Amino acid sequence: MRSTMQETPLNISTLLAFGSSVYSRSRIHTVTADGLRTATFADLGARAAQLAHALRDDLGVRGDDRVATFMWNNVEHLEAYVAVPSMGAVLHTLNIRLYPDQLTYIADHAEDKVVLVDGSLIPLLARVLPGFGTVEHVVVVGDGDPAPLAAAGKAVHRYEDLLAGKPTSYDWPAVPETDAAAMCYTSGTTGNPKGVVYSHRSIYLHSMQVAMPQSFGLTEANRILTIVPMFHAMAWGIPYAALLTGATLVMPDRFLQAPALVRAIEESGADFAGAVPTIWNDVLHHLDAHGGDISTLKRAVVGGSAVPPALMSAFEERYGMRIIHAWGMTETSPLGCVSHPPAGTEGEEAFAYRVTQGRFPAGVQARLAGPDGTIVPNDGEAVGELEVRGPWITGAYYRDEDPERFHDGWLRTGDVGTITGDGYLTLTDRAKDVIKSGGEWISSVELENHLMAHPAVAEATVVAVPDPRWQERPLAAVVLREGHTAAAAELSEYLSGLIPKWQLPERWTYLKEVPKTSVGKFDKKEVRRAYADGELEVTVL
């Protein structure tokens, strides 16, 4: 039986028309070297229309042509966020921090036709632009010498010249909601980046979820400092959620150092923010050392990697700011779970919930797949790889078969942990780092944390090595503190009081230091290679 409901698509032009009229007075502040420059949502609507006219009439953007951005968080980037999908084209946010060959790969793979670039990023783009085979036009936002771009053989335009005189309204097409709206590539540590293509529907639904109280709880009264880059997982959906709720946006542009962020909070009165833990760590140290008034800032959503509980406590106790832990990934739009404690909990009990990755909303179904691929219960005990499903979760990668990443239509996240009966996710390991021993999983992170708590140990990493009987077993690689000794037998004895006996490593090695990746994480791959190549001196207990 058919319903009688209207078949109205969920799309970006609806968000734009809504936000720019009903919340016409809401503001977008962009940080500059001389303070904030400010536009209203009404301005956003008018300029998005001008941009769409320019892209169509001057640059020949048609159908689902890809329009890329190579930009910081600023009002012009937001104009592209809304204009490009609303006109039916596809926004591709280039991550300016990718390696040059990755950038070339993704611009070609996505078949970008136009690139919008911030003046301050011209030198960075110029280095890779000659390799962007499909790009015809480059549009420079703001100042900056465009010569290096023209040298790459592309038509170069000034953003403001293109917009000048264009009509301030546009007859946005009725784009079907399942059509592509935007795309973003994930930067895996191995292989080529993989493209995720968001639909109008997924972005619309995700925006509603972001605004809901069980997620970020946004209203017209909020002033959101959007630190998380717009080229990273759509800035966690905050720009679109602002249109839906009328929340004011504060865009830091390229001014991402702690002193500049504190100044932006002081100047804008931001009461909400979103950024990764590293940023908050810097801000905390800056505040502690140099002072600053962040009293307007009541809440910050922090994700991208696990938040140290000490960081949460420090901001709450010293600066009255509550950190809300969240989890997500490019493939999940990115929300994800958000760690609000259950209603009625307080104090330490509440804090214990807040340091987990949080609870999923109804739009993200979650389950755990155990070592043999069967689904294990959500009981807070059983460990498995997190798999997710839902209307804003990717079910594929763009033009890139990778069936290993999907399981009966669910996305395999590569994260390992537990889920409680009431839905709280706690992640412990990356799937590639757990040790699969005889059909059971051993958490390398748990063993490492225990070892590093031993007084004689400076650093420790635990990796899986092949074992004829158990398939894999743990190898403990330990760096001792200067002047300390601790034999393998002693450390094993110490661990045996903390973990089940069957998880105790038989193989031990001592290193001068643990090899690290370029971003400072333990390089487990290198430890495994050294073991396989017989370069390590190993004690077997």
Next chain:
Amino acid sequence: MRSTMQETPLNISTLLAFGSSVYSRSRIHTVTADGLRTATFADLGARAAQLAHALRDDLGVRGDDRVATFMWNNVEHLEAYVAVPSMGAVLHTLNIRLYPDQLTYIADHAEDKVVLVDGSLIPLLARVLPGFGTVEHVVVVGDGDPAPLAAAGKAVHRYEDLLAGKPTSYDWPAVPETDAAAMCYTSGTTGNPKGVVYSHRSIYLHSMQVAMPQSFGLTEANRILTIVPMFHAMAWGIPYAALLTGATLVMPDRFLQAPALVRAIEESGADFAGAVPTIWNDVLHHLDAHGGDISTLKRAVVGGSAVPPALMSAFEERYGMRIIHAWGMTETSPLGCVSHPPAGTEGEEAFAYRVTQGRFPAGVQARLAGPDGTIVPNDGEAVGELEVRGPWITGAYYRDEDPERFHDGWLRTGDVGTITGDGYLTLTDRAKDVIKSGGEWISSVELENHLMAHPAVAEATVVAVPDPRWQERPLAAVVLREGHTAAAAELSEYLSGLIPKWQLPERWTYLKEVPKTSVGKFDKKEVRRAYADGELEVTVL
């Protein structure tokens, strides 16, 4: 270009699976003569599964069979709300307050197969049941003598007998989101009731909107007294929104008198409620006369008809409860707009916004059609009939062509008013009551309000009468206060200081009293008839 997003349907079984697991400890309180009886959301999930098994295996419910309810607000009604759509069947909430011939009409028109009835409503149902041609089974919830139902020739069952021993889980089918989930008939004052069929998608999206801060702003911490009947526009979507957010529900069952409602608030600690203005008027008088502690109740959404500003002030000043004005109709799921003042407004300025019908969310596009059908601007001045469009707005009536109610795919609401540039709706008239004079509209309500403010006037109604030159002109029908006189010329002179000259009525008549409808409203149709039939003595100025 296709997106890579998963094609996961938005449907009721997802809400049910989510709410009954993640919010398993949230509660549903049902008022009884002896206090509250309480179930958890986990119980709801288990019993909904049992109900689905019973409907399928014992009563033969298949495909999109219609399962009707004839019930108060209670936990069993909620079980039907979630079980029936989740199994793929269609819930039809029978409005127990319809006239008998309307009930017979809608049960037959919807082709109901099963009716669930509260024991306390058996006598009311028994009067109409013999005429329910398609109904095969009646299921009695709670106690009550089923004999009168069996006398109608239907198979009669006890709800608890059917559920006993059934499995507490059910393999809910993957219902496409555009399939019918529930239906509700509107009771127009003329003609047969008209059916609106909600889809899984419309209910899901509507639930998200209800939960958003710009609408009701619901969380797990809320305790919602759901006074608005579940047979009336799906209880404003509150039951489904509770599953999405974990909010506790307080269901008043048949105990809807003011003393019982106050007791339910005291016993449940309800902090949020939804009901029509009449109910709040009764509660206010009861509190003022007899006392009562409603200090937990912070907010109430009030809709169904315009809220008198005095009622809003009284609750706020005397009982610390904020009334939030809202507008919607069965055809709009029903949300509609909600009247939160813009961020940053306070005091009288904020109150002026709060007494409007409020602002629409992004999911409800709104426009005004002027007297000649062209769209007039949203500028707070231009008057037109409100037309709405969106994913939870009906685009038709069930098996009932009524093209007059739609305009290029937009629903004509039959309400007339203005919309400001920032989206606030103010309704002034029903479309059928405005006077269409030479391509302009005259508000009969505005003329009536002015006339009734004159010291000599007890009551006044203004109706449209045919006019050879202007198509329609106003006829003022006045009832004078005892011992007062006021000639037509004097009243016209009085009005001329208050309204534009071209709106002044030429035709005046004096009545002993204004004829009223069965619910106490001015019966304009009767006045028009009396004029047309020459029964009124008319002065023409």
